[in-house]
Amino acid sequence: GAVVSQHPSWVICKSGTSVKIECRSLDFQATTMFWYRQFPKQSLMLMATSNEGSKATYEQGVEKDKFLINHASLTLSTLTVTSAHPEDSSFYICSARNNEQFFGPGTRLTVL
Amino acid sequence: GEDVEQSLFLSVREGDSSVINCTYTDSSSTYLYWYKQEPGAGLQLLTYIFSNMDMKQDQRLTVLLNKKDKHLSLRIADTQTGDSAIYFCAERNSGAGSYQLTFGKGTKLSVIP
Numbered sequence: 329g330a331v332v333s334q335h336p337s338w339v340i341c342k343s344g345t346s347v348k349i350e351c352r353s354l355d356f357q358a359t360t361m362f363w364y365r366q367f368p369k370q371s372l373m374l375m376a377t378s379n380e381g382s383k384a385t386y387e388q389g390v391e392k393d394k395f396l397i398n399h400a401s402l403t404l405s406t407l408t409v410t411s412a413h414p415e416d417s418s419f420y421i422c423s424a425r426n427n428e429q430f431f432g433p434g435t436r437l438t439v440l
Numbered sequence: 441g442e443d444v445e446q447s448l449f450l451s452v453r454e455g456d457s458s459v460i461n462c463t464y465t466d467s468s469s470t471y472l473y474w475y476k477q478e479p480g481a482g483l484q485l486l487t488y489i490f491s492n493m494d495m496k497q498d499q500r501l502t503v504l505l506n507k508k509d510k511h512l513s514l515r516i517a518d519t520q521t522g523d524s525a526i527y528f529c530a531e532r533n534s535g536a537g538s539y540q541l542t543f544g545k546g547t548k549l550s551v552i553p
Contacts, residue, residue: 431485
């Protein structure tokens with residue numbers, strides 16, 4: 329139980345395009361999902377907390393217009409990186425809360 | 441704010457025990473966690489301990505918590521090559537209803553065959 333999936337697992341895009349990443353809780357309902365960003369050899373940085381049916385809460389320094397989060401159902405949250413630039417290249421990991429946080433496998437984004 | 445510190449590297453021989461240490465600053469943390477991350481993958485919850493406990497054992501894993509010193513450790517007995525990974529310590533932030541986690545930078549465990 330408590331399986332979280334992410335799609336896609338990796339994506340390469342051109343600078344200026346937008347990329348959508350999906351996070352799904354497969355066998356439980358998650359009222360809260362979290363989005364993290366991880367730089368090489370670094371820890372996870374919390375970007376935002378996503379609650380189903382309401383606006384996401386962004387951490388300080390994270391641009392909400394740049395990183396659009398939608399949590400339309402209890403099993404799906406999406407992160408859209410708008411007008412991506414090379415500095416947005418990173419490993420994006422989501423987690424879903426079912427008492428504890430269970431993490432997805434991550435999405436490697438490379439912006440050329 | 442909360443801060444979690446870990447040593448960055450640990451190298452052990454296969455069959456030996458590994459001990460990964462972590463210190464944290466938030467004295468009102470309710471839960472402390474250990475996650476494992478293999479290359480290119482997400483985080484796998486290994487174990488966690490409630491703040492009113494001193495020790496928790498789960499098969500090869502032993503977690504020790506010294507709340508006075510705000511020190512957490514993870515011991516892996518009979519370390520195997522498959523245990524090679526990055527191990528993250530995390531604390532659950534205090535505050536009513538808070539489920540946010542603060543992570544350390546991770547300890548890279550290398551197991552020498």
